Amino acid sequence: MKNKSSYAVNSGIFVSERSANPIDIHVGARVRLRRLMLRMSQDKLGENLGVTFQQVQKYERGANRVSASRLWGMADVLNVPVEYFFEGLATQNEAAGFNENDQQPLIYDLINSPDGVQLAAAFSSIVDPKVRRQVLQLVRALAGKGAEDDSPAE
Numbered sequence: 001m002k003n004k005s006s007y008a009v010n011s012g013i014f015v016s017e018r019s020a021n022p023i024d025i026h027v028g029a030r031v032r033l034r035r036l037m038l039r040m041s042q043d044k045l046g047e048n049l050g051v052t053f054q055q056v057q058k059y060e061r062g063a064n065r066v067s068a069s070r071l072w073g074m075a076d077v078l079n080v081p082v083e084y085f086f087e088g089l090a091t092q093n094e095a096a097g098f099n100e101n102d103q104q105p106l107i108y109d110l111i112n113s114p115d116g117v118q119l120a121a122a123f124s125s126i127v128d129p130k131v132r133r134q135v136l137q138l139v140r141a142l143a144g145k146g147a148e149d150d151s152p153a154e
Contacts (some may be wrong), residue, residue: 023089025062027071029111030085032060034078036117048077 035045042053042060049056049070066074073080110116126132131147
């Protein structure tokens with residue numbers, strides 16, 4: 001029996017009304033990522049959308065859902081197609097937190113850290129795969145992790 005503090009997400013998955021929906025968190029993280037890549041403030045994005053910077057913060061955290069019309073406006077202001085906000089979104093079960101190999105929290109932590117977006121942008125601009133590998137090895141060494149994973153940095 002469903003209580004009043006929960007609601008169904010499509011296939012009967014129940015999520016507390018107080019916790020953010022994983023899809024809303026993903027969309028919000030993509031909004032934040034794109035905004036930071038453009039070096040746009042929350043205030044400027046809010047101004048262009050006709051909302052306060054506090055509302056932009058809530059969208060980015062996934063605390064407030066983004067309506068279809070607002071998402072369309074965000075895509076226009078951030079110069080991306082609407083699909084951009086859903087890229088990398090896993091299947092419904094994975095989005096609901098049932099993916100055993102889920103790396104999404106790591107991505108969200110990186111995007112939400114003060115230097116994470118700058119680090120990702122700088123790393124992405126490195127063209128030489130050998131240099132990228134060396135940067136990855138340096139970061140692992142600084143983090144106290146060995147080079148146990150020899151998968152290529154792409």
